[in-house]
Amino acid sequence: MIELPFALSEYKARLQAIRAEMARRNLDLLVVNDVANQHYITGYDGWSFYTPQVVLVPLADEEPVWIGRAMDAAGGLLTAWMKPENIVGFPEDHVQRADRHPMDWIAGWIARKGWDRGNIGIELEAYYYSPKAHARLTAGLPNATFHDADLLVNWIRSVKSAAEIDYLRKASRLAEAAVTAAYDVIAPGVRECDAIARIQAAQVAGSPDFAGDITALPPTILAGENASAPHVMWSDRRFGENETVALELAGVVRRYTAGLARTMQLGRMPAKVGDTGKAVLEGMEAVLAAIKPGITAEEVEAAWRQVIQRYGLKKESRIGYSIGVAYPPDWGEHTISLRPGDRTILKPGNVLHSILGMWMDGWGIEVSETILVTERGCETLTSFPRDIHVKA
């Protein structure tokens, strides 16, 4: 058994919160397809979600059930807290075949268990849960009524416990180490791939006291012609003289993710980069001054927008989102977004990754912080000089 990241009492509290919401919605069973939610509920951890994998949470006071590929049930026994009979493997002869589907088998299991009646809540927009899987599951459970339960668990995740915040603090240390490594290695003539190798090593090796995990998004380095495109991957391109280099990095400890974006300037700082940088840094000050319990997500964005409008700038995309436990391909929790129209009222324990990315024509600037909403205001979990780092 691998050491659980949290005390059993914390898993029980999570289940209690989930069941309270299930009861409110009159759900008898919750089918959890989102891998991060599965981990949040059970502790299960493994790179096994390339075949169908579900966690079942009955409203009744029973342990949840993990069902995945038979080969990976061994990993379930090592990582999840439930009793062994609640770790269930679908047979190997159901893996990636045209004539049968793991969801046929899973539907059969649910029916044999007697959980196939009443109202079933199910996450319909989880990564790795396909339309075909859903069609086979619902066909196999004709006596149930299905209800969309997207984000039910995610909203509960949006308020972090003290133990979760502790992991996020550790993750922030690794995010800072990643940016430090980037500042150190990136220079004119160095290949992007060599820089990434150094950055990932800092992320994964972690600290002497704890390991780093894989980041849900790979490290992004935007420089040269790629700088206008926020999610292009690295290559063997070499950094040029006088390039502006935007870095979107993270640190991850026990799947808890802290994001940290910073910008470097190789050689001389062009006036436009300096000016935009000044606006962005002032915008970040406005964001941090605004965040406190009781304010809405859109009010935080408005504080930012007011600043950059004064500089004649604008940004179409949101400036932040809830962050926490994460698996690829995304570290955002898909709940709170700092943007117009999001009237979510911020609460103590929310953790936001506010990323101020300005992708201009052929260059870009990114600055971010991972921010904890506290009782009275907020605190940046990430702690690293925010200025554009000039490396002459």
Next chain:
Amino acid sequence: MIELPFALSEYKARLQAIRAEMARRNLDLLVVNDVANQHYITGYDGWSFYTPQVVLVPLADEEPVWIGRAMDAAGGLLTAWMKPENIVGFPEDHVQRADRHPMDWIAGWIARKGWDRGNIGIELEAYYYSPKAHARLTAGLPNATFHDADLLVNWIRSVKSAAEIDYLRKASRLAEAAVTAAYDVIAPGVRECDAIARIQAAQVAGSPDFAGDITALPPTILAGENASAPHVMWSDRRFGENETVALELAGVVRRYTAGLARTMQLGRMPAKVGDTGKAVLEGMEAVLAAIKPGITAEEVEAAWRQVIQRYGLKKESRIGYSIGVAYPPDWGEHTISLRPGDRTILKPGNVLHSILGMWMDGWGIEVSETILVTERGCETLTSFPRDIHVKA
């Protein structure tokens, strides 16, 4: 514009093969949701698939269309070969909202284009295509008839061109470098995370001549109590004395993936490990002797099974699969599987990752090769000593 991995003529040939199959199935439009297929068709490359992203291939002789998040259209202009008007961004105000969905907008775009009638083929089991996305797309296109087109493109991908094989050869060099790094760093007392950092650095930094890309599955190291669970991730656990360490690694060049699994023995080799290792190595010889054009996938597996049965061993799961261009979470192509019941006839240009993994009670052995089916037999693209590596 980032240099395309292939000549334009190769993309045209791919489209031609896809359209021949579309015509055979009487499809007017193909909606491609699988990220690897999207890349195969268009060259588009970016970590943007955490919001909906499609590639549309009309039967008519027109360029395909990429549609994704507005922010990522910039990356489309840099990486895909189509003309700029065929790179389409859905508006930022559709990202992760409860009140609207990117697929509403994409359905509208398809209708405005006049592609909303007739028979639409669509991939219903792509990793990042959700039941909700599908419900919204089909609701927005009431005049079309939808047909499952899973694996249509994947089967075309299963026969590799000379240029693809060249990337797979380069990728094999990086897989070998990754195993070399693992053999070098892993020793009693070393933490798994520190070993992973070294392995990933070898994978990503690549060679002096080309970069390495992210692997679709992260490096797996199975040792100690984790050895029985094939997809558990690394931690800060330290390797012990006399541990058997199974490594499942890969090298990736321009998204083309070569897998390479090997096993190390720290300290003294226990007799059971040596005996099982001997059976597995003999099994691999049988696999390589069997693979040639005209043989079926299940016949290859039978050759392996015959060997290990003689040793009193058995393995439930398949012993290999088609491999090539890949994005997380899987590097398998979901077409050919080396297992009973798979009657696919192997052809020159098929590339298989044959992985012989025996996960026993508390220890495990893995040995694999990435194998090209040639005109007369086969060739291992990976080239690395196959014996269990004893590090005393």
